[in-house]
Amino acid sequence: MKLSIEPLTKESFAPYGDVIETSGSDFFPINNGSTQRFHDLAEVQLDAGARTLVNIFRATPLSYPLNIRMVERHPVGSQAFVPLNNRPYLVAVAPRGDVVSVDDLKIFSARGDQGVNYHAGTWHHPVLALEAVSDFLVIDRGGEGPNCDEFFFDEPEIWIDL
Numbered sequence: 001m002k003l004s005i006e007p008l009t010k011e012s013f014a015p016y017g018d019v020i021e022t023s024g025s026d027f028f029p030i031n032n033g034s035t036q037r038f039h040d041l042a043e044v045q046l047d048a049g050a051r052t053l054v055n056i057f058r059a060t061p062l063s064y065p066l067n068i069r070m071v072e073r074h075p076v077g078s079q080a081f082v083p084l085n086n087r088p089y090l091v092a093v094a095p096r097g098d099v100v101s102v103d104d105l106k107i108f109s110a111r112g113d114q115g116v117n118y119h120a121g122t123w124h125h126p127v128l129a130l131e132a133v134s135d136f137l138v139i140d141r142g143g144e145g146p147n148c149d150e151f152f153f154d155e156p157e158i159w160i161d162l
């Protein structure tokens with residue numbers, strides 16, 4: 001089966017987490033009016049005793065058409081990806097739950113000025129850079145115990161084509 005790709009919007013992504021963008025976001029002036037603060041754009045979720053990690057992921061684009069084999073989830077913490085090179089990328093998600101149905105997979109095309117924050121438990125494919133090696137600021141959970149479950153699809157062909 002071939003999955004369709006839709007543009008990333010706050011509304012369409014709401015079941016999976018937050019979109020981090022200035023477009024359509026409220027702001028208020030700070031620094032004596034020289035700066036616009038786009039405030040509280042995403043919910044950082046952590047379990048008790050965990051801490052927030054600030055990372056950079058340098059992602060190499062995969063080749064397309066891409067056959068999606070798996071998704072993963074972080075059950076006890078959110079994970080945010082903010083592109084640093086202003087390049088588009090893809091976001092593949094499925095709703096929280098213990099089993100993932102291919103029919104619930106959603107593929108979004110994200111602009112280079114949009115970040116995403118997967119809420120805890122949201123199934124997602126590892127980062128999908130496009131066009132060139134791309135850096136992402138990644139904000140996620142650091143702490144004791146496991147925080148990454150993987151789900152592998154039985155279906156042999158689940159294609160994303162550009």
Ligand SMILES: NC(=O)N[C@@H](O)C(=O)O
Binds near residue numbers: 072079126127
């Ligand atoms: N494993 C890891 O840190 N990366 C994934 O969580 C991912 O979403 O890319």
Ligand code: NI
Binds near residue numbers: 072074079124126
């Ligand atoms: Ni992840």
